[in-house]
Amino acid sequence: MGCTSGFIKCFLNTLNSLNALVGLLLIVIATIILGQAPLVYIVYLYVLGGLIFVSSILGCCGICQENVCMTATYGFILLAQLIISLLGNFGFKFNEDYIRKFASEEVQKKWDLELVEPGAMDPYQRTYDCCGRNGPDDYVSIGRATLPATCYPKENHELPHFTTGCAQSAGDNFLELFNYSSDTNWISVGITALMVLGAFYLVGRFRKQRRRYHY
Numbered sequence: 001m002g003c004t005s006g007f008i009k010c011f012l013n014t015l016n017s018l019n020a021l022v023g024l025l026l027i028v029i030a031t032i033i034l035g036q037a038p039l040v041y042i043v044y045l046y047v048l049g050g051l052i053f054v055s056s057i058l059g060c061c062g063i064c065q066e067n068v069c070m071t072a073t074y075g076f077i078l079l080a081q082l083i084i085s086l087l088g089n090f091g092f093k094f095n096e097d098y099i100r101k102f103a104s105e106e107v108q109k110k111w112d113l114e115l116v117e118p119g120a121m122d123p124y125q126r127t128y129d130c131c132g133r134n135g136p137d138d139y140v141s142i143g144r145a146t147l148p149a150t151c152y153p154k155e156n157h158e159l160p161h162f163t164t165g166c167a168q169s170a171g172d173n174f175l176e177l178f179n180y181s182s183d184t185n186w187i188s189v190g191i192t193a194l195m196v197l198g199a200f201y202l203v204g205r206f207r208k209q210r211r212r213y214h215y
Contacts, residue, residue, distance in 0.1 A: 005205045009063050012198045015191055016056040016063075022188045023052030033174075051081050052188060059199065068206045075199035078192055085189045096175060103171035107133055110166075115142060121166065125150035128169035131162040138165070 026049030030042050055077040062070030111133040113120035125131060131151035132138030139147055149155040151162055 005202065008198050008202060012063055012195060012202070013060055015195050015198075016059045019188070019191050019195065020053050020056035022191065023049045023054075023056065025049070026052065026188075048081070048084055048188075051077065051084070052192075055081060059195070063202060066206050066209070068203060068210065071199060071206060072203045075196060075203060078196045078199055082189065082192045082196060085192060099174050100171040103174045104167045107165075107167045107170055111138070119148070122148060122150045124166045124170065125162070128166055128173055129153070129162055130164050130166035130169035132165050133167055134165035135163060136161055 026045050030045035030049065034042060055074060058070065058077065059074040061067075062074050107124060110121050110124055121132070125148065131147060136147055136151060139151075147161055149157065153159045153162070
């Protein structure tokens with residue numbers, strides 16, 4: 001095994017470690033936004049994150065053992081992973097209006113429930129530091145004499161209440177999560193493209209080495 005191949009083995013195993021972390025990060029992000037994002041997007045992040053993590057483990061094993069079959073399988077998985085990542089960036093692109101509309105619809109469902117079950121909005125108000133659907137005046141319009149405790153920082157009535165509605169706050173939060181996961185996905189695309197090239201180069205080298213052993 002030449003110096004070039006040895007360098008690529010070390011380089012790929014380093015990238016495998018980074019890629020495994022990226023895969024775990026995508027899974028964590030998908031878990032954080034459970035129930036807060038479109039189901040197709042959450043499933044996409046879970047599948048991609050799991051595929052990245054599993055392929056990284058397979059790659060480490062195949063490269064360390066110089067196994068042609070395992071490394072080739074690893075290369076094809078990486079290629080599929082690259083295609084999925086590109087489809088995610090270009091095919092399943094959610095724009096800002098779509099995300100804000102989704103957030104507004106989710107808050108509206110909670111607000112409708114608040115009308116018959118006081119306190120239904122509390123989880124959103126605690127999470128997003130907001131008050132009401134569009135603002136504190138929403139509670140005045142439905143005849144509530146006082147604002148819920150969750151409309152105040154740390155539920156302390158001595159502090160000024162939140163003035164932003166949950167539809168806006170949730171939309172801002174969703175956008176921040178989506179933008180972060182999108183940036184992470186582009187990092188994954190770059191790493192995966194390098195790994196595909198390195199994997200198939202090593203497959204060729206492993207095959208040549210195996211032929212030499214047979215002579």
